Amino acid sequence: MRGLSFYVNDELYMVDVTLVQKVARNMATTPIPAAPGAVVGIANIKGKIVTVLSLAVLLGRAQSSLVRATKLVSAVVLKPFAENDDQMGLLIDKPGDLITVDEKNILPPPAVMGAEAESCISGITEAEGKLYRIIDTNAIMNRFKDKKITNEQEGNSK
Amino acid sequence: MMNVDTGLFLDDFEAEARGHIGEIEAAFLDVATLALDHKRIDSIFRNAHSLKGTAGFFALDKIVAVAHALESVFSRIKDGNLIVNEKIADIALQSVDCLKDLVDHMGADEEIDTKPLLDTLQEYTNQTQPAELPGSPIPSSLLISGEIKKSLQNAARRGRKAYYVHVAENAKEMIENITSIGTIVGAVVNGNTDKPLYEAADIISALAGHKTPVLELYVACPLEPGLFAMAIGIDQKHVQLLAKETYSNDLSKAKTEPIYQKATTRKNDFSIRLDVSAINGLLDLANEMILTRNQLLSVVADHKKSIVGLTPILHDMNRLTSEIQEKVMRTRMQPISVIFEKFPRIIRDTAKSLRKDIEIEIFGEDVMLDKYLLDSLTDPITQLVKNAADHGLESPKRRGALGKHKNGKITLNAHLHDGSAIIEVRDDGAGIDMEALKRISLERGLVTEEALLAMPPSDVFALVFEPGISTAKRVTSISGRGVGMDIVKSNIEKLGGSIEIDSALDKGTTVRLKMPLTLSVIRTLIITIDSIAYAVPESNVERIVRIWRATPSRRLETVNNSLVLTLNGQFYPVVTMEEIEAKARGLEPPPIEVLLERARGQDVIKCLVLKAENKDFALLIDNAIETVETLVKPLPLYLQPCLCYSNVTVLGNGNAVTILDAEGILRLMGIETVEAIKMSAPTNETRTNTEGEKQVILFQCSGAEYFALEAGEIARLEVICPQSIQTIGNSHFVNIADETIRVVRPEDYAPVQKQDYTAEKLYILTLKKSASPIGMLAGKVLDKVQQAFVLDHDRVCGDFISGTSVLNEKILIFLNAAAIMNEVEKDKKRKQTVKKRGKAV
Numbered sequence: 001m002r003g004l005s006f007y008v009n010d011e012l013y014m015v016d017v018t019l020v021q022k023v024a025r026n027m028a029t030t031p032i033p034a035a036p037g038a039v040v041g042i043a044n045i046k047g048k049i050v051t052v053l054s055l056a057v058l059l060g061r062a063q064s065s066l067v068r069a070t071k072l073v074s075a076v077v078l079k080p081f082a083e084n085d086d087q088m089g090l091l092i093d094k095p096g097d098l099i100t101v102d103e104k105n106i107l108p109p110p111a112v113m114g115a116e117a118e119s120c121i122s123g124i125t126e127a128e129g130k131l132y133r134i135i136d137t138n139a140i141m142n143r144f145k146d147k148k149i150t151n152e153q154e155g156n157s158k
Numbered sequence: 159m160m161n162v163d164t165g166l167f168l169d170d171f172e173a174e175a176r177g178h179i180g181e182i183e184a185a186f187l188d189v190a191t192l193a194l195d196h197k198r199i200d201s202i203f204r205n206a207h208s209l210k211g212t213a214g215f216f217a218l219d220k221i222v223a224v225a226h227a228l229e230s231v232f233s234r235i236k237d238g239n240l241i242v243n244e245k246i247a248d249i250a251l252q253s254v255d256c257l258k259d260l261v262d263h264m265g266a267d268e269e270i271d272t273k274p275l276l277d278t279l280q281e282y283t284n285q286t287q288p289a290e291l292p293g294s295p296i297p298s299s300l301l302i303s304g305e306i307k308k309s310l311q312n313a314a315r316r317g318r319k320a321y322y323v324h325v326a327e328n329a330k331e332m333i334e335n336i337t338s339i340g341t342i343v344g345a346v347v348n349g350n351t352d353k354p355l356y357e358a359a360d361i362i363s364a365l366a367g368h369k370t371p372v373l374e375l376y377v378a379c380p381l382e383p384g385l386f387a388m389a390i391g392i393d394q395k396h397v398q399l400l401a402k403e404t405y406s407n408d409l410s411k412a413k414t415e416p417i418y419q420k421a422t423t424r425k426n427d428f429s430i431r432l433d434v435s436a437i438n439g440l441l442d443l444a445n446e447m448i449l450t451r452n453q454l455l456s457v458v459a460d461h462k463k464s465i466v467g468l469t470p471i472l473h474d475m476n477r478l479t480s481e482i483q484e485k486v487m488r489t490r491m492q493p494i495s496v497i498f499e500k501f502p503r504i505i506r507d508t509a510k511s512l513r514k515d516i517e518i519e520i521f522g523e524d525v526m527l528d529k530y531l532l533d534s535l536t537d538p539i540t541q542l543v544k545n546a547a548d549h550g551l552e553s554p555k556r557r558g559a560l561g562k563h564k565n566g567k568i569t570l571n572a573h574l575h576d577g578s579a580i581i582e583v584r585d586d587g588a589g590i591d592m593e594a595l596k597r598i599s600l601e602r603g604l605v606t607e608e609a610l611l612a613m614p615p616s617d618v619f620a621l622v623f624e625p626g627i628s629t630a631k632r633v634t635s636i637s638g639r640g641v642g643m644d645i646v647k648s649n650i651e652k653l654g655g656s657i658e659i660d661s662a663l664d665k666g667t668t669v670r671l672k673m674p675l676t677l678s679v680i681r682t683l684i685i686t687i688d689s690i691a692y693a694v695p696e697s698n699v700e701r702i703v704r705i706w707r708a709t710p711s712r713r714l715e716t717v718n719n720s721l722v723l724t725l726n727g728q729f730y731p732v733v734t735m736e737e738i739e740a741k742a743r744g745l746e747p748p749p750i751e752v753l754l755e756r757a758r759g760q761d762v763i764k765c766l767v768l769k770a771e772n773k774d775f776a777l778l779i780d781n782a783i784e785t786v787e788t789l790v791k792p793l794p795l796y797l798q799p800c801l802c803y804s805n806v807t808v809l810g811n812g813n814a815v816t817i818l819d820a821e822g823i824l825r826l827m828g829i830e831t832v833e834a835i836k837m838s839a840p841t842n843e844t845r846t847n848t849e850g851e852k853q854v855i856l857f858q859c860s861g862a863e864y865f866a867l868e869a870g871e872i873a874r875l876e877v878i879c880p881q882s883i884q885t886i887g888n889s890h891f892v893n894i895a896d897e898t899i900r901v902v903r904p905e906d907y908a909p910v911q912k913q914d915y916t917a918e919k920l921y922i923l924t925l926k927k928s929a930s931p932i933g934m935l936a937g938k939v940l941d942k943v944q945q946a947f948v949l950d951h952d953r954v955c956g957d958f959i960s961g962t963s964v965l966n967e968k969i970l971i972f973l974n975a976a977a978i979m980n981e982v983e984k985d986k987k988r989k990q991t992v993k994k995r996g997k998a999v
Contacts, residue, residue, distance in 0.1 A: 030815050034742035034800045044814040047442025049806050051796040086794040144796050
């Protein structure tokens with residue numbers, strides 16, 4: 001598996017590169033006040049709407065902080081999923097490298113990561129002495145689809 | 159000669175007809191290889207049916223006749239009474255050519271002779287068994303393998319005869335026999351026409367792979383048919399001598415005489431049909447171009463002066479890109495009148511042919527819909543109107559017997575509702591016979607009897623959409639085969655819409671289409687709140703109210719712990735984005751005082767008054783930027799938990815923004831009606847912040863004087879029109895919500911001039927604590943003010959005045975409500991006494 005790595009809060013994450021459409025830098029993103037806390041905002045890429053999500057909030061690493069005013073963010077923009085056209089972008093601090101991982105070396109996520117993290121991370125792996133968390137993008141989409149993420153819940157967990 | 163106007167709708171028909179013909183042709187080309195399935199036959203049948211239907215309305219009789227004949231033949235094929243063979247495919251293709259020519263020469267088709275073609279098609283309709291049995295070995299493969307044809311032609315030139323040999327057994331031996339007396343020019347193994355073989359060795363090796371190979375051979379041999387069969391040792395029935403025409407190149411000349419001779423001239427095409435995705439792609443690119451333009455503008459902004467001539471170029475580019483975006487956007491939108499305006503003419507012609515008198519009414523023609531939607535809706539709506547005219551409306555005789563107006567009426571209505579376009583086709587005809595519908599559905603085995611019993615009427619009517627269901631007793635050239643409604647339904651659902659039928663026997667039928675607007679462009683007002691831009695559909699926007707600090711008639715206040723906008727005596731509930739956000743995320747809402755203070759801290763407070771579900775409410779905004787037409791895009795999955803957004807869109811600057819859903823905000827916030835606020839607002843006067851502060855309502859009557867009443871004395875505020883005041887004797891009354899309120903005029907109780915009102919709207923301030931309902935009549939309600947007033951009792955005197963005070967340099971006359979009430983009661987009693995006395999006398 002070839003993965004695209006990126007940093008969020010100084011932690012390394014990775015997504016399957018075949019799922020990635022592009023890494024967008026300085027993408028004008030409009031915040032959505034009434035949206036679930038994990039939603040950073042929406043952006044337009046060539047006429048397609050991309051919803052930018054915050055991994056840190058999804059994984060329970062950070063509280064959602066609504067940015068007032070449109071701002072420029074960097075995100076890994078994923079290709080549309082098979083079952084719906086909505087495109088997801090993952091907010092990143094900075095992109096990492098393209099790395100090749102042997103499937104054999106992927107371990108299940110450790111239980112200490114917590115339930116929220118577990119549902120979005122399919123596994124962890126080590127390469128060149130660094131630890132990568134592999135993102136399960138489908139699981140993230142499904143959490144929204146199954147209405148597991150609602151505005152209410154997000155609010156209460158704060 | 160036809161009587162066809164060359165109009166907009168005829169052009170549309172032409173494009174549409176070409177589409178249908180093209181599809182029929184495509185399907186027939188498959189017939190030629192005999193690779194025919196039921197779907198294909200259905201497709202041909204439906205296309206012929208649709209073509210016939212539309213052509214019928216334009217009195218294009220020849221097209222109708224050919225399409226009808228074609229449809230009839232395929233109706234038989236569909237039922238299994240006729241099996242497709244090459245001959246039928248051939249005639250069908252000629253029919254297609256004929257239809258094409260008829261469309262090319264629309265309005266001038268006298269010279270096109272369709273009779274021989276129609277006669278032939280008629281033959282096929284009447285036959286129980288086709289003349290050419292499909293079993294007869296007409297070599298199908300011949301049609302596609304040009305190589306074989308060529309070889310046969312060459313052989314024929316050298317005096318050889320062409321044979322077709324069908325070999326089912328001993329294939330290898332047969333090949334040897336044949337090669338000894340003639341030449342195998344080609345072979346098809348197991349009907350695999352895609353891979354014809356030419357060399358004996360290849361054939362043998364191909365045969366090796368099959369246990370029971372079926373071999374079709376094309377042989378060139380000088381021998382006569384009888385001798386040939388004998389020589390190769392095969393039954394004569396497996397051998398066929400091929401006529402020269404069969405393998406000559408031109409198919410249309412292959413048959414003895416073409417039934418239909420193609421017309422030579424073709425009309426030029428002036429319009430092209432584009433796939434809608436092409437325009438979508440263009441639109442996305444145009445939007446992207448604008449984004450890039452803006453980036454460029456910001457990058458070069460600092461260098462504008464140093465590069466000579468840059469500014470006008472940038473200016474031009476600015477304009478051009480915006481124009482391109484707008485043009486592309488425009489190309490997709492058209493008013494629904496494009497569909498609707500065809501119908502008056504269509505109805506007139508249909509009415510003539512059906513011998514009915516039909517009126518048509520059209521509403522909502524200006525509803526703008528996406529071109530793609532409009533295109534796709536033309537057929538279904540036409541079919542629905544046809545149904546209404548043909549089956550819905552009764553004959554004039556029957557209508558007369560039922561006591562209805564002799565003219566039947568068909569109503570087309572389009573409007574926008576809840577983010578969908580609703581299109582209704584209504585007739586005041588016979589309605590759907592529910593019992594007949596149930597019976598037919600049972601006969602066809604579509605439903606069980608138990609299921610029918612449990613079905614609500616709407617579901618029973620929905621059975622009309624099942625294929626093959628028609629309660630019409632006859633088949634006409636307009637409709638009645640029962641194919642219409644299922645096509646309509648499948649087309650509507652393909653577009654993401656829904657369809658429902660409502661009908662009452664002898665009253666009429668309404669078919670309602672609900673189409674999504676996700677493809678369409680709407681006018682929106684772009685606003686900003688906390689520097690975030692939003693789009694608000696213009697249909698929801700009532701007005702924008704600016705409140706300056708110095709305007710007493712416009713005010714932002716708190717009532718019952720919520721913000722209320724007071725505007726010329728009207729009250730509007732106010733929401734802020736902060737409250738919406740808090741509510742949506744399940745957080746504590748910010749304290750109302752904070753919101754109020756913050757709003758009042760601004761020089762100008764801007765309120766956007768929105769209307770949804772007949773309720774008005776105001777949203778606090780920073781700025782209203784502009785009104786633009788935006789392409790509505792569906793709300794992403796990730797935002798779907800949010801009630802307050804309906805869609806998303808991309809602005810001219812390339813930013814993605816949400817479209818606010820006024821109904822959703824109303825539901826999310828549980829906003830009370832304006833009436834409820836009105837009721838509750840004055841009762842809240844008990845809140846006294848500072849000693850001596852009073853809440854008073856300021857109003858004017860017919861004169862220029864300012865009156866004041868303590869809010870605590872007023873039960874509610876009503877708006878009435880002057881005509882609703884009834885005069886009985888010297889007293890005036892008005893009926894509000896089943897209550898008769900005695901109207902008093904403050905002018906009668908104060909030393910002021912009384913004039914007649916000319917305004918169209920008056921106000922009634924109903925008093926609390928009165929024995930019988932009493933309301934003060936006011937011309938204008940100005941404001942509600944809370945402050946401590948020092949009353950002056952000397953300037954203006956009277957029994958019904960508690961004093962005067964000054965506010966903003968204006969003198970206010972404070973009315974004494976209790977005294978006025980007493981006087982009214984006394985007056986009433988006096989009159990009653992008079993009455994009693996009168997009776998006694």
